[in-house]
Amino acid sequence: MESVLKNKSYDFAIRVVKLNQYLIKNKKEFVLSKQVLRSGTGICAFVREAEFGQSKADFTSKMSIALKEANETDYLIAVLKGTKYLKDKEYNSLKSEIDELIKLLFTSVKTSK
Numbered sequence: 343m344e345s346v347l348k349n350k351s352y353d354f355a356i357r358v359v360k361l362n363q364y365l366i367k368n369k370k371e372f373v374l375s376k377q378v379l380r381s382g383t384g385i386c387a388f389v390r391e392a393e394f395g396q397s398k399a400d401f402t403s404k405m406s407i408a409l410k411e412a413n414e415t416d417y418l419i420a421v422l423k424g425t426k427y428l429k430d431k432e433y434n435s436l437k438s439e440i441d442e443l444i445k446l447l448f449t450s451v452k453t454s455k
């Protein structure tokens with residue numbers, strides 16, 4: 343499961359970078375785009391850190407932080423939709439991906455405890 347999580351979080355990070363570029367270039371939005379860039383790419387960063395955790399507790403801690411980053415990203419894309427920076431189609435696509443990541447991360451954290 344970890345390789346699935348690693349791959350999906352990486353793909354999502356790439357998507358978030360492209361979202362950031364789109365928001366800056368086309369919507370002239372600079373604050374929320376930076377926040378979603380940080381949290382959305384942070385998910386994969388913490389998953390990768392957890393992969394080489396020094397202990398089971400370290401692994402669990404890093405995966406828990408990745409889960410928090412995913413939750414923050416979920417919130418931010420909702421705000422982007424609510425403020426009309428994202429259309430329904432764009433939001434729904436991102437929402438389904440972040441929901442899947444949250445489920446995977448939650449399962450990983452729960453299993454590791």
